[in-house]
Amino acid sequence: xxxxxxxxxxxxxxxxxxxxxxxxxxxxxxxxxxxxxxxxxxxxxxxxxxxxxxxxxxxxxxxxxxxxxxxxxxxxxxxxxxxxxxxxxxxxxxxxxxxxxxxxxxxxxxxxxxxxxxxxxxxxxxxxxxxxxxxxxxxxxxxxxxxxxxxxxxxxxxxxxxxxxxxxxxxxxxxxxxxxxxxxxxxxxxxxxxxxxxxxxxxxxxxxxxxxxxxxxxxxxxxxxxxxxxxxxxxxxxxxxxxxxxxxxxxxxxxxxxxxxxxxxxxxxxxxxxxxxxxxxxxxxxxxxxxxxxxxxxxxxxxxxxxxxxxxxxxxxxxxxxxxxxxxxxxxxxxxxxxxxxxxxxxxxxxxxxxxxxxxxxxxxxxxxxxxxxxxxxxxxxxxxxxxxxxxxxxxxxxxxxxxxxxxxxxx
Amino acid sequence: xxxxxxxxxxxxxxxxxxxxxxxxxxxxxxxxxxxxxxxxxxxxxxxxxxxxxxxxxxxxxxxxxxxxxxxxxxxxxxxxxxxxxxxxxxxxxxxxxxxxxxxxxxxxxxxxxxxxxxxxxxxxxxxxxxxxxxxxxxxxxxxxxxxxxx
Numbered sequence: 001x002x003x004x005x006x007x008x009x010x011x012x013x014x015x016x017x018x019x020x021x022x023x024x025x026x027x028x029x030x031x032x033x034x035x036x037x038x039x040x041x042x043x044x045x046x047x048x049x050x051x052x053x054x055x056x057x058x059x060x061x062x063x064x065x066x067x068x069x070x071x072x073x074x075x076x077x078x079x080x081x082x083x084x085x086x087x088x089x090x091x092x093x094x095x096x097x098x099x100x101x102x103x104x105x106x107x108x109x110x111x112x113x114x115x116x117x118x119x120x121x122x123x124x125x126x127x128x129x130x131x132x133x134x135x136x137x138x139x140x141x142x143x144x145x146x147x148x149x150x151x152x153x154x155x156x157x158x159x160x161x162x163x164x165x166x167x168x169x170x171x172x173x174x175x176x177x178x179x180x181x182x183x184x185x186x187x188x189x190x191x192x193x194x195x196x197x198x199x200x201x202x203x204x205x206x207x208x209x210x211x212x213x214x215x216x217x218x219x220x221x222x223x224x225x226x227x228x229x230x231x232x233x234x235x236x237x238x239x240x241x242x243x244x245x246x247x248x249x250x251x252x253x254x255x256x257x258x259x260x261x262x263x264x265x266x267x268x269x270x271x272x273x274x275x276x277x278x279x280x281x282x283x284x285x286x287x288x289x290x291x292x293x294x295x296x297x298x299x300x301x302x303x304x305x306x307x308x309x310x311x312x313x314x315x316x317x318x319x320x321x322x323x324x325x326x327x328x329x330x331x332x333x334x335x336x337x338x339x340x341x342x343x344x345x346x347x348x349x350x351x352x353x354x355x356x357x358x359x360x361x362x363x364x365x366x367x368x369x370x371x372x373x374x375x376x377x378x379x380x381x382x383x384x385x386x387x388x389x390x391x392x393x394x395x396x397x398x399x400x401x402x403x404x405x406x407x408x409x410x411x412x
Numbered sequence: 413x414x415x416x417x418x419x420x421x422x423x424x425x426x427x428x429x430x431x432x433x434x435x436x437x438x439x440x441x442x443x444x445x446x447x448x449x450x451x452x453x454x455x456x457x458x459x460x461x462x463x464x465x466x467x468x469x470x471x472x473x474x475x476x477x478x479x480x481x482x483x484x485x486x487x488x489x490x491x492x493x494x495x496x497x498x499x500x501x502x503x504x505x506x507x508x509x510x511x512x513x514x515x516x517x518x519x520x521x522x523x524x525x526x527x528x529x530x531x532x533x534x535x536x537x538x539x540x541x542x543x544x545x546x547x548x549x550x551x552x553x554x555x556x557x558x559x560x561x562x
Contacts, residue, residue: 348479349477349478349479350478351453351455351478351480351537351540352422352478352479352480355421355534355537356418356422359417359418367452367453367454368454381454381476382453382454406415410415410418410419410422411422411427412427
């Protein structure tokens, strides 16, 4: 299970930790610029999952036998690491989910739905991922309440005054991304939380694109809920976290029923388990949690501050190199950005561009990035999005630029 | 993947039809119409047909999409104008079979559709190339649901 901590090394070495990056695609070394969709996994994560499956697997919280004990230790150990990773004050505040989407749905259905009365509202922004839109649409529909959308400006930044103008005494919750997946905008979440705190509106932060790139401290941000996914931060798919303030989680009814979330079941009455198990019905993704924990270990060995600094410099390099490509149009030019640059090239449709880049070994995301309202705001059907992670380097950016030049040649 | 293969996928005929699609626009006296949606790409088109006595007298399409989906729709409208409904359905069978890796022969009036064969190596792009054809099939069978490539 245990892997010896690797010593701190230079950024140039991080890339070597990711086996998937050591391959060629269409005859060229892979340039992976789609980490905002899903990040590659370091060998340490892959090995931790394999080792768990080989040696330690059993169900958690149940058997008295040795393997069940080991599996429980591994699973609960992951929770402790995740608590430390975002500096939650208690392990009761870390609910393990299958991802950000499930975490947001949980809050919509278990926190908001029982509270929402006619006349109440939920406020989100125009730059959200569908996962931070549709769960609120559903609960507003179920309760006959209003979903309000805060505007963004032409640079792709939330208009904070516009947002504040929508928040009133009837606002039950404000949902906002930490970092926009489509635009790369870093939102001023601490300021927004402080504003909402004074008005007694709860705040949920969709941190799926925050945790891979920035140090996150939920107590400093002071939010009520913070959600994130393992696979965006070099862990397995099907893993995620809902951080929630203990008092709020405690007062919320269970979301799903089943095994593990109960203390006692009779046909007359069922008593629910304590936090965080109340929200974890059924056998969880144990091996996923093991990999998720290994990803946290990996990131902490390097240090999130060091990663953020490295990526910031690389992002600036990417932006300046892309700016030099004739016919490029940026979508998303916020003053504070992380990791991502969305763009269009001449009148080439993003999917054609994606195919041409793929032919040259360069993987980017194309289309609407699960943020169709963002596309509508900028009057485009989709964009090409290059997203960086700690394993990318300047060569990757140069390859992207060369591939774009080739696309211009082909489309003449 | 060589540049030649890339140029094969985006050959001149595809680029030409995507930039200057034939039969583009609404058909005011259409008797049949159908929508085609490719949820992955966001390609969207609406197909209009004027069918009289079992013959497709005229047709047109409008919408947005990648070069391959627009070129495919444009080439399709060229190919099936004037055909009987029965022949058009048989063209649908041949083209969708061919573009998804089948052995159908693209004879007259489908010769030009061979320009799209490059997509056979790209599963995600096959859907772009067959979208218009699925919309055609939906219109001819009067399926009230939008055609998708899923």
